[in-house]
Amino acid sequence: MEKDILIQEINRLRKEKNAVILAHYYQEKDIQDIADFVGDSLELSKKAAATSADMIVFAGVHFMAETAKILNPEKTVVLPDLNAGCSLADGCKAEDFIKWKAQYPGHKVVTYINCSADIKTLSDVVCTSSNAKKIIESFPQDQPILFAPDRNLGKYLQNETNRDLVLWDGSCIVHEAFSLDKLIALYKEYPKAKIVAHPESETQILKVAHYIGSTSGMLNYIVSSDAEIFIVATEAGILHKLAQDAPGKTLIPAPAYEDNTCACSECAFMKLNTLEKLYRCMKYGYPEIKVSEETRLKALVPIQRMLELS
Numbered sequence: 001m002e003k004d005i006l007i008q009e010i011n012r013l014r015k016e017k018n019a020v021i022l023a024h025y026y027q028e029k030d031i032q033d034i035a036d037f038v039g040d041s042l043e044l045s046k047k048a049a050a051t052s053a054d055m056i057v058f059a060g061v062h063f064m065a066e067t068a069k070i071l072n073p074e075k076t077v078v079l080p081d082l083n084a085g086c087s088l089a090d091g092c093k094a095e096d097f098i099k100w101k102a103q104y105p106g107h108k109v110v111t112y113i114n115c116s117a118d119i120k121t122l123s124d125v126v127c128t129s130s131n132a133k134k135i136i137e138s139f140p141q142d143q144p145i146l147f148a149p150d151r152n153l154g155k156y157l158q159n160e161t162n163r164d165l166v167l168w169d170g171s172c173i174v175h176e177a178f179s180l181d182k183l184i185a186l187y188k189e190y191p192k193a194k195i196v197a198h199p200e201s202e203t204q205i206l207k208v209a210h211y212i213g214s215t216s217g218m219l220n221y222i223v224s225s226d227a228e229i230f231i232v233a234t235e236a237g238i239l240h241k242l243a244q245d246a247p248g249k250t251l252i253p254a255p256a257y258e259d260n261t262c263a264c265s266e267c268a269f270m271k272l273n274t275l276e277k278l279y280r281c282m283k284y285g286y287p288e289i290k291v292s293e294e295t296r297l298k299a300l301v302p303i304q305r306m307l308e309l310s
């Protein structure tokens with residue numbers, strides 16, 4: 001179907017089905033442009049919790065749509081492509097997590113939102129990169145804490161909070177792909193540039209960053225900074241929103257180890273969603289996200305704690 005027709009049809013279905021389209025910053029630009037709201041994980045969770053729509057079209061990855069379903073059991077939640085997973089969520093299976101957790105009695109469990117509903121049921125509180133520091137600091141200083149599933153975000157939080165967290169050994173395939181050598185070579189070409197990085201990046205990248213923060217934090221920093229040039233170490237989809245919100249600024253994607261056509265990192269999971277698939281999931285109400293009521297009620301508790309704390 002032609003793009004113009006697809007957009008017309010999506011707009012028609014949005015009214016007919018009383019649907020809201022929530023899109024993550026890492027979605028392709030056509031999806032961001034048609035979304036009712038574009039944001040990072042925390043912002044999208046809040047929108048999902050507050051919506052009065054009957055159908056939530058979640059243009060993101062599976063754990064995000066699952067979180068929206070946990071918050072909205074009575075609504076239809078659809079994901080354009082059910083295979084849109086996440087290396088962090090997929091690398092943290094409940095059976096392994098249960099064994100890991102059992103080794104650390106007396107520890108509280110803080111999990112990054114990038115995990116399955118099953119892992120959330122085993123957690124005391126969920127966090128995103130926007131509120132992780134605040135959530136860790138909500139526990140007494142001497143409270144031992146397990147943090148999963150992103151070891152890079154965990155190491156960053158250890159430094160930020162001066163606490164000795166026990167870390168699950170998981171990582172994001174996109175944020176681990178940035179090359180320090182190439183980044184330094186690029187910085188030499190643009191010595192006035194500010195390097196901004198997401199805390200899922202490796203410690204060596206974070207050490208050279210001028211600003212570290214969530215996707216929204218990076219966006220706000222770049223928009224409000226006096227600097228003109230930025231090297232951006234996160235998924236390349238954010239460049240679309242940045243170009244809209246910070247016109248006139250030069251935005252350079254941080255280079256990855258692998259050479260690719262755009263010299264940047266893209267999340268293959270996020271990019272499984274297309275405008276055509278978005279249209280089809282709205283039309284047919286499929287693939288629909290389902291969560292058993294028992295799991296949902298248990299997973300809701302640490303998500304609600306996060307929303308209260310943030």
Ligand code: SF4
Nearest residue numbers: 086087172173174267
């Ligand atoms: S960018 Fe990384 S953390 Fe985000 S969905 Fe893709 S694999 Fe998961």
